[in-house]
Amino acid sequence: MVTSSPWWGQSVIYQVYLRSFADGDGDGVGDLAGLRRRLHHLVDLGVDGLWLNPCYPSPQADHGYDIADYRDIDPAYGTLAEFDELLAEVHRHGLKLLLDIVPNHCSVEHAWFRAALRAGPGSRERGRFVFRPGRGPDASLPPNNWQSVFGGPAWTQVADGEWYLHLFSPEQPDFNWDDPEVLAEFDDVLRFWLNRGVDGFRVDVAHGLIKATGLPDWTGSHSYNPHMWNQAGVNAIHQRWRRVLAEYDRDLALVGEVWPPSSSELTRYAGPDRLGQVFYFDLLAQPWSAAAFRAAIERGLRAGGVAHRIAWTLGNHDVHRQVTRLGQPRSPEPVPTPDITLARLGLTPDVGLGQLRARAALLLLLSLPGAVYLYQGEELGLPEVLDLPDEHRQDPIWFRTGGAEKGRDGCRVPLPWTGDGPGLGFTDGGRPWLPQPAWFARYAVSRQREDPASTLSLYRTALPLRAKLFANTALRWGRADRGDVLAVVRDNGVTCMVNFGDDPYPIPAELGEIVLASHSDGPTERDRRLPGNAAAWLRTDSLQSVDMPSTLS
């Protein structure tokens, strides 16, 4: 049953990239046992729940986004029984757990795909995927000119000459969502996990399931191929899932990973009878500028319509970490489009500056109405590992582009829990599956826990405060007399002020007391100047004296 203010509407959800979170069995790969042992980290942070990246059986061609069996746990991560125990413990702590469901494609090791290879052209088994004859006199050319997201053609030829479609790597064949068996199968997969008690799903590539009729060539000049994404038919599939969720007498979340060509199109994904909530990725691509952030936030609020339809985020396992992105020298140039290619930027960041800005951006994000998704390690202020030795890289983007693009491994390096010891506390002896650079030790949880000025301490203070200060009230922009200062004002008298500039900004007395500052240098009540690249939360009982020209929602 979905209520008017669902639990997921204002939640802070922590993304657990399982293989890099904590290793419980000493093989160098994170797993459910490790997560369970370190679950108190999430409890201490004050998040409302976690989103678990795919942990189903998988040959790991794309680290779990190539699923061989949707109804089990990969032995490298644990067992179904361990999953059930973890879920029970998560619930005992009052947290929610979202699984990652990957409906666009499976793995070449999935029983259906193996059967399709065996059964041959024209078979019912092939009908569950997108098989086509090739082009050219001997059918040796792909059926169309589509390029895969990870590089190279989106088609691979099999032994009998047919080709199959894969929007991502060849190890990830796309399902044919016009096939009733595929529809029924996913209803059942959702029920399988809902019956175990999960609280919802993050839906991978939710805008990709249906392809343009006839699979026409893409003759346009830009890299976003509209025939592969955002087709009208996808919404009906989400509506069908919503009906499956409605069979359960509890409030369940579906949050979609959707990359439409324009954020205004998010609206048609986010309605209450469909996904209900979508990620808003525009903030990932903004340069550090008050005007750019304000415009992006306004677009997000408009796209969501109702605030709880939007899930704000500054990072995930597909993009460079925000400390590194925001540490770029100030530049009027816009950052390239926020698609998966964001992971391909070559940057020369100022890490210290990036950290200050990322802390300020966190306070801004938390002050917005809607859900907030955090990616593991951001609470430690971890920068991207840009100098990962090439021989350790594992991302299919790295392989598919012949090394031309580094890929996403740099944001997936296992977390540092302690300042020393094997794998910095990540593992009990094994070699972490991606090597941690020596400088990771500085960011260890154990070190930051004791330091009130650390990024971890800021997160641990801000999260519980957010729940108290920013509960469901309308948002307006306060007027600042400097263009590089932004003020989000909520109707209950709470303000988040962000200084995107470098010079201190005096906080007006009318905004009231300082509740929290992103910068350890202040402001303080004695010196109410907000430093550059910093944010503060303020609270007053007499909001009417504050000049607030525009109302947003």
Ligand code: BGC
């Ligand atoms: C996931 C990626 C994954 C891709 C293919 C994305 O949107 O977040 O990590 O590689 O889908 O499943």
